[in-house]
Amino acid sequence: MNAPAxxxxxxxxxxxxxxxxxxxxxxxxxGLRGKxxxxxxxxxxxxxxxxxxxxxxxxxxxxxxxxxxxxxLTRVDASRVHDLHMVQSVVALPEHLDLFEQGIAxxxxxxxxxxxxxxxxxxxxxxxxAIGAIHTYLELFSRYFVDLTPHxxxxxxxxxxxxxxxxxxPNTEDTPLIVEATAFKSGIVVAQVNELLEKLPRVDIPAxxxxxxxxxxxxxxxxxxxxxxxxxxxEIQVLMAMMAIRGVYAEYDVDRLNHGIGFDTAAIELLLPTxxxxxxxxxxxCRHWALNPHPTLIPxxxxxxxxxxxxxxxxxxxxxxIRARPDIFFTGPDGSMRSNRAFCQTAGHYACDMFIGSTLQxxxxxxxxxxxxxxxxxxxxxxxxGADARGRRHATRAxxxxxxxxxxxxxxxxxxxxxxxxRWKRFASTWSPRSSNDWMRGxxxxxxxxSSRRS
Amino acid sequence: MNAPAxxxxxxxxxxxxxxxxxxxxxxxxxGLRGKxxxxxxxxxxxxxxxxxxxxxxxxxxxxxxxxxxxxxLTRVDASRVHDLHMVQSVVALPEHLDLFEQGIAxxxxxxxxxxxxxxxxxxxxxxxxAIGAIHTYLELFSRYFVDLTPHxxxxxxxxxxxxxxxxxxPNTEDTPLIVEATAFKSGIVVAQVNELLEKLPRVDIPAxxxxxxxxxxxxxxxxxxxxxxxxxxxEIQVLMAMMAIRGVYAEYDVDRLNHGIGFDTAAIELLLPTxxxxxxxxxxxCRHWALNPHPTLIPxxxxxxxxxxxxxxxxxxxxxxIRARPDIFFTGPDGSMRSNRAFCQTAGHYACDMFIGSTLQxxxxxxxxxxxxxxxxxxxxxxxxGADARGRRHATRAxxxxxxxxxxxxxxxxxxxxxxxxRWKRFASTWSPRSSNDWMRGxxxxxxxxSSRRS
Numbered sequence: 001m002n003a004p005a006x007x008x009x010x011x012x013x014x015x016x017x018x019x020x021x022x023x024x025x026x027x028x029x030x031g032l033r034g035k036x037x038x039x040x041x042x043x044x045x046x047x048x049x050x051x052x053x054x055x056x057x058x059x060x061x062x063x064x065x066x067x068x069x070x071x072x073l074t075r076v077d078a079s080r081v082h083d084l085h086m087v088q089s090v091v092a093l094p095e096h097l098d099l100f101e102q103g104i105a106x107x108x109x110x111x112x113x114x115x116x117x118x119x120x121x122x123x124x125x126x127x128x129x130a131i132g133a134i135h136t137y138l139e140l141f142s143r144y145f146v147d148l149t150p151h152x153x154x155x156x157x158x159x160x161x162x163x164x165x166x167x168x169x170p171n172t173e174d175t176p177l178i179v180e181a182t183a184f185k186s187g188i189v190v191a192q193v194n195e196l197l198e199k200l201p202r203v204d205i206p207a208x209x210x211x212x213x214x215x216x217x218x219x220x221x222x223x224x225x226x227x228x229x230x231x232x233x234x235e236i237q238v239l240m241a242m243m244a245i246r247g248v249y250a251e252y253d254v255d256r257l258n259h260g261i262g263f264d265t266a267a268i269e270l271l272l273p274t275x276x277x278x279x280x281x282x283x284x285x286c287r288h289w290a291l292n293p294h295p296t297l298i299p300x301x302x303x304x305x306x307x308x309x310x311x312x313x314x315x316x317x318x319x320x321x322i323r324a325r326p327d328i329f330f331t332g333p334d335g336s337m338r339s340n341r342a343f344c345q346t347a348g349h350y351a352c353d354m355f356i357g358s359t360l361q362x363x364x365x366x367x368x369x370x371x372x373x374x375x376x377x378x379x380x381x382x383x384x385x386g387a388d389a390r391g392r393r394h395a396t397r398a399x400x401x402x403x404x405x406x407x408x409x410x411x412x413x414x415x416x417x418x419x420x421x422x423r424w425k426r427f428a429s430t431w432s433p434r435s436s437n438d439w440m441r442g443x444x445x446x447x448x449x450x451s452s453r454r455s
Numbered sequence: 456m457n458a459p460a461x462x463x464x465x466x467x468x469x470x471x472x473x474x475x476x477x478x479x480x481x482x483x484x485x486g487l488r489g490k491x492x493x494x495x496x497x498x499x500x501x502x503x504x505x506x507x508x509x510x511x512x513x514x515x516x517x518x519x520x521x522x523x524x525x526x527x528l529t530r531v532d533a534s535r536v537h538d539l540h541m542v543q544s545v546v547a548l549p550e551h552l553d554l555f556e557q558g559i560a561x562x563x564x565x566x567x568x569x570x571x572x573x574x575x576x577x578x579x580x581x582x583x584x585a586i587g588a589i590h591t592y593l594e595l596f597s598r599y600f601v602d603l604t605p606h607x608x609x610x611x612x613x614x615x616x617x618x619x620x621x622x623x624x625p626n627t628e629d630t631p632l633i634v635e636a637t638a639f640k641s642g643i644v645v646a647q648v649n650e651l652l653e654k655l656p657r658v659d660i661p662a663x664x665x666x667x668x669x670x671x672x673x674x675x676x677x678x679x680x681x682x683x684x685x686x687x688x689x690e691i692q693v694l695m696a697m698m699a700i701r702g703v704y705a706e707y708d709v710d711r712l713n714h715g716i717g718f719d720t721a722a723i724e725l726l727l728p729t730x731x732x733x734x735x736x737x738x739x740x741c742r743h744w745a746l747n748p749h750p751t752l753i754p755x756x757x758x759x760x761x762x763x764x765x766x767x768x769x770x771x772x773x774x775x776x777i778r779a780r781p782d783i784f785f786t787g788p789d790g791s792m793r794s795n796r797a798f799c800q801t802a803g804h805y806a807c808d809m810f811i812g813s814t815l816q817x818x819x820x821x822x823x824x825x826x827x828x829x830x831x832x833x834x835x836x837x838x839x840x841g842a843d844a845r846g847r848r849h850a851t852r853a854x855x856x857x858x859x860x861x862x863x864x865x866x867x868x869x870x871x872x873x874x875x876x877x878r879w880k881r882f883a884s885t886w887s888p889r890s891s892n893d894w895m896r897g898x899x900x901x902x903x904x905x906s907s908r909r910s
Contacts, residue, residue, distance in 0.1 A: 010780045109849075133849030142805035143849070145765040145785070145798050146711050147743045165661070177798070184785040184793045185763070203661035206620075208788055256601055288602045308640070310600040325465045330600070330639040333663055338639045343600050343632070346801065349846065350597035384846035391804065391842035393834060394564075394588030394598070 013186035016051070020188060021211065024048040035164040035207075036196065037214050042072040045212060046081070049188050050152050053083050056105070057150040057182065058096065060088030061173040061341070062112065062380065063223045063313045066156035068192045068216035070095040073154065078103045085109070087148045089137050089174055089341075091116050091378075092223060100129045109148055110378060111135045115223075117377035124376060134376070136383040138345040141174070144181035153182035153189045156220040159200055160193040164207035167200040170314035170322065170337035171222055176205055177342045183209035192216040201334035224316045225261055226294060230270060233263050241267035244356070244421070245276050249285045252398040252419060256288040258348045258385050260357030266296040268356075273303035290347040290385075293318040293329060293337070301328055310347055311339040312381070341381075348385040353398035355385040356421040388418045468641035471506070475643060476666065479503040490619040490662075491651065492669050497527040500667060501536065504643045505607050508538050511560070512605040512637065513551065515543030516628040516796070517567065517835065518678045518768045521611035523647045523671035525550040528609065533558045540564070542603045544592050544629055544796075546571050546833075547678060555584045564603055565833060566590045570678075572832040579831060589831070591838040593800040596629070599636035608637035608644045611675040614655055615648040619662035622655040625769035625777065625792035626677055631660055632797045638664035647671040656789035679771045680716055681749060685725060688718050696722035699811070699876070700731050704740045707853040707874060711743040713803045713840050715812030721751040723811075728758035745802040745840075748773040748784060748792070756783055765802055766794040767836070796836075803840040808853035810840040811876040843873045 009015070025032060027048050031041035046069075050056060058073060059066040074095050084105040091097065091113035099105040100123055109132035113120045123129045135143070144150065155178055158169035168175055179189050190212040191205075245268060248254065259265035272286055286300065287307040293315050300306050309329050314322075314337055323335045331337050348355065392399075399416035406417045464470070480487060482503050486496035501524075505511060513528060514521040529550050539560040546552065546568035554560040555578055564587035568575050578584045590598070599605065610633055613624035623630055634644050645667040646660075700723060703709065714720035727741055741755065742762040748770050755761050764784050769777075769792055778790045786792050803810065847854075854871035861872045 010782050012782050014781045135849050136846045138801060139805040139844070139847055139849065142798070142801040145795075145802045146745060146763065146806035149763065180793070180795070180798070181785075184787055186781055186786070202663040206658035206661055208657040290601060308601065308604065326469045326641055327465050327467050330636075331641070332639055338635070340635070342798075342801070343597070343635070346593060346797070347597040347600045350591075350594040351601040379848060383848060387844070387846035389594070389842070390845070391591045391839035392594055393838060394590050394594065 017186050017188060020049045020051070024212075032212075034162060035211060035213050036160075036162065037212050039068070039214055039217055042069070042214050043075045045190070045214075046072055046154075047076050049190070049212075050076070050081050050084070052081065053085065054151040055085045055087050055148060057088050057144075057153045057155075057178050058086060059153070059155040059174060059178060060090050060092070060096070061171070061175075061313065062090050063225060064156050064171040064173050064175075065093055065221040065223070066154050066192050067093055067095070067221045068214070068218065069154040069156070069190060073104065074098045074102060076104060082106075085132075087140070087144070087150055089140055090114075091120060093221075094119075097123060097129075106130060107132060109133055109135065109140065109143070111137045111140050112378040112380040114377050114380075117375040121374050121376045131376075134378045136379045137174075137341060137381045138349065138384045141177050141181075141342050141345075144178065149185045149187070150178070150182045151187050153178050153187060155179060155189065155191050157191050157193050157204070159195045159197045160191060160210075160213040161197055161200050161207075164191075164210040164213050165200055165203045166191055166193070166205040166207075166210060166213075167197075167202060168204040168338070170311075170319060170339060172204055172337075172339045173313045174341045176340065179205050179209050188212075190214065192220060194219040201336065202332040204338060222316055225292065225313075226315045228263070228266065228296075230266065230296060233267050233270070237263050237267045238271070240264060241271050242275055244268055245271060245281070245285075246279065248354075248356075248419070248421060249276070250279060250281055252353070252401055253396075254285050254354045254398050254419065255396070256290075256352045257286065257354040257356070258290045258352050259294070260355075260382070261292075261294070262357075265356060266294070269294060269296040269300060272300035272305050276305070277303065288351075290344050290352055292339075293322055295321075301325060310344050311337060312341045312344040313339050345381055345384050348381065349387065349389050350392055352385070352418070353396050353402075354419040354421065355382075357382060357386070386418075386420045388420075392416070392418075472641050472643060475504045475506070479667075487667075489617060490666060490668050491615075491617065492667050494523070494669055494672055497524065497669050498530045500645070500669075501528055501609075502531050504645070504667075505531070505536050505539070507536065508540065509606040510540045510542050510603060512543050512599075512608045512610075512633050513541060514608070514610040514629060514633060515545050515547065515551070516626070516630075516768065517545050517547075518680060519611050519626040519628050519630075520548055520676040520678070521609050521647050522548055522550070522676045523669070523673070524609040524611070524645060528559065529553045529557060531559060537561075540587075542595070542599070542605055544595055545569075545835075546575060548676075549574075552578060552584075561585060562587060564588055564590065564595065564598070566592045566595050567833040567835040569832050569835075572830040576829050576831045586831075589833045591834045592629075592796060592836045593804065593839045596632050596636075596797050596800075599632065604640045604642070605633070605637045606642050608633050608642060610634060610644065610646050612646050612648050612659070614650045614652045615646060615665075615668040616652055616655050616662075619646075619665040619668050620655055620658045621646055621648070621660040621662075621665060621668075622652075622657060623659040623793070625766075625774060625794060627659055627792075627794045628768045628796045631795065634660050634664050643667075645669065647675060649674040656791065657787040659793060677771055680747065680768075681770050683718070683721065683751075685721065685751060688722050688725070692718050692722045693726070695719060696726050697730055699723055700726060700736070700740075701734065703809075703811075703874070703876060704731070705734060705736055707808070707856055708851075709740050709809045709853050709874065710851070711745075711807045712741065712809040712811070713745045713807050714749070715810075715837070716747075716749070717812075720811060721749070724749060724751040724755060727755035727760050731760070732758065743806075745799050745807055747794075748777055750776075756780060765799050766792065767796040767799040768794045800836055800839050803836065804842065804844050805847055807840070807873070808851050808857075809874040809876065810837075812837060812841070841873075841875045843875075847871070847873075
């Protein structure tokens with residue numbers, strides 16, 4: 001070659017990892033036994049394994065939070081650990097933004113920030129945070145393997161054994177993908193766990209992929225997405241659900257689908273064993289779902305409407321029901337579910353015929369928005385679930401019919417198309433868009449104004 | 456509820472699995488120690504764990520083949536095991552189609568069948584095979600979690616330990632996803648391995664997810680995709696590569712990309728450290744790749760052009776080079792690569808700005824085809840890699856520029872767009888499209904007529 005190779009170490013990353021691991025071992029001393037670090041040493045551990053400018057994934061799911069590690073990261077010495085580039089799907093906890101106020105982190109690539117949306121907008125306005133981009137989940141995950149690979153991942157699991165094998169329980173969510181991207185590019189993986197066990201119920205992530213395990217003083221936080229009272233569903237929502245079933249589900253034989261969360265789609269789920277059954281639609285619609293285990297799906301499951309449900313995450317309180325219905329859900333040999341946001345988003349993108357959700361704003365071209373002035377809430381999964389997947393090649397009746405209807409001229413190459421339904425309504429003065437979703441999210445600490453972007 | 460639940464077992468799948476496992480244990484007797492079955496008992500094993508009508512994934516990758524299990528499946532008693540629905544990404548081996556001629560299988564959902572394309576077309580014409588659909592890889596994978604979940608998966612790995620943990624080596628490919636979909640929906644997973652080890656170099660798939668391990672008499676077959684002689688690259692291909700670098704890569708700052716295989720893109724890879732360097736493009740283009748470890752990328756890597764490569768599969772003969780360049784490739788603690796077709800396809804879909812490949816036929820709208828009369832070759836990864844991902848939200852210069860150029864009116868909402876390049880040429884009588892790719896695939900057992908659809 002004419003161009004001489006410039007001096008280049010080919011194992012800078014692995015060498016840096018070895019040096020960091022050695023520093024951590026030296027500093028923690030007896031506070032580290034094998035891979036297991038004492039909770040009291042975690043701040044010190046993070047100071048040794050994270051370097052200025054690192055890309056760090058602080059999990060950061062739609063539901064499960066590595067909250068203990070998040071708090072620890074806010075307590076590192078900012079003169080040692082600073083200018084971190086946070087690459088995490090969800091900015092959910094106050095600590096996720098404290099990092100920026102304290103000068104520990106400076107750059108953010110993310111997908112969804114619902115609970116912190118207003119504060120995030122303020123910090124961006126104050127130039128405390130440089131946003132790389134706002135992504136749909138699967139898009140951000142894909143960048144973990146291309147140009148946003150984490151140097152350090154701080155994740156959460158239900159349990160670990162002494163070797164460092166991890167058991168996630170039903171809220172597997174993003175964890176396996178985050179760990180794979182980090183561990184196989186010479187990064188460092190730290191897992192907080194609720195318990196240390198001699199023998200795990202099952203292994204979700206092999207010990208080889210994990211460098212440190214910390215037993216957290218408190219179980220990790222899981223955001224309940226679906227705490228709701230079906231009695232709050234309004235007459236209008238029941239009527240709209242009947243219109244959707246009769247006018248869309250029955251017309252298109254919508255058999256593989258995703259629902260957003262909210263009372264509107266909950267009403268559809270609840271009406272399957274009665275109204276849809278009376279229309280003779282059992283076995284024709286709604287058999288295969290990419291969906292969290294919504295409690296409002298239970299009547300349809302019990303009526304034999306549903307054949308399978310693959311899930312992004314779980315729903316608190318649904319553990320026993322899932323365990324009793326292994327034909328329907330994806331469960332492990334231990335009986336608990338393994339969710340997987342990456343694969344469920346892929347299923348929603350390529351194997352579902354319909355995505356139905358709500359939106360705050362929509363224009364005449366059908367562009368919809370969940371962002372409003374003063375809030376940077378992000379997208380979550382909606383743009384991926386709701387995009388017509390143009391790489392799709394397999395046909396279903398729903399896909400072909402929607403494609404025929406969308407064809408503009410007879411000269412075009414015929415192709416199918418995904419059905420995307422956005423429901424929105426006009427409001428009387430006592431009926432704000434805000435309130436309908438607030439009711440749905442009973443455990444919310446503050447009002448929320450979106451419903452479909454989270455899955 | 457008004458509609459009474461009909462009689463319904465909620466653990467039919469787990470009960471069926473238990474019954475099948477018990478039958479296998481009884482029949483194999485001393486031929487089964489823990490999860491490890493003797494190779495001589497594999498036909499009997501398959502007869503006990505597979506039932507008529509089952510969906511079966513017989514791996515079946517673009518490269519790595521569970522060939523021993525494929526041969527065993529062709530030898531089961533077709534009066535006991537029949538009407539199987541094969542769901543596998545690649546139909547590569549003669550045995551994959553023998554199953555249909557022998558009445559063991561009757562239905563096929565797949566992605567790519569290059570080596571068997573002509574025979575497949577004949578069998579479909581003779582009504583021996585009912586094709587469900589032809590998918591792009593990621594699309595088929597997504598259906599494993601929705602409506603095409605395998606009841607039984609027959610996979611291949613490099614090694615297993617006695618507990619059933621699997622080590623794939625660099626050709627990880629589709630295996631983790633296949634096993635996850637099967638194991639967590641109460642299916643049965645059988646792995647053929649080249650060796651049984653006391654301690655694996657690393658764990659790629661946890662033992663909990665695997666039911667049986669068989670040491671194959673011969674190492675599994677891996678199809679070499681890239682056996683080539685750069686001296687065969689023609690002057691025209693060098694000229695076209697220079698035009699691509701100057702006219703596309705430099706104009707759009709194409710920095711994250713996938714290449715198809717073939718001499719055309721190999722020429723581009725080889726010209727990066729010379730022609731592209733002379734144009735001052737180092738650090739501006741071609742830093743991040745979703746690509747198998749092409750040998751023709753080595754000069755660019757050595758020149759410091761390349762920062763990272765995530766791979767669908769591997770390339771035979773590249774193992775030592777990958778091990779010596781952990782900064783570039785995704786390698787495990789053991790030093791060997793972990794590839795992952797699902798995540799690399801996702802990266803190609805969402806995190807790459809350009810897909811460049813060849814095609815046999817193209818129309819004026821840009822629709823391209825790799826299928827011709829008398830051959831059903833399937834799509835592989837191309838439609839996914841080449842589709843404009845409309846769920847994408849993050850911006851790059853390449854994506855924005857391509858989007859601006861594609862905008863039809865100034866009233867449209869501006870958005871970015873993926874660059875998709877298809878190269879094709881007109882041929883003199885001595886220069887057929889067939890030959891250019893045949894050269895590239897030196898180990899091919901028969902001429903091939905495609906180059907870009909495999910990745």
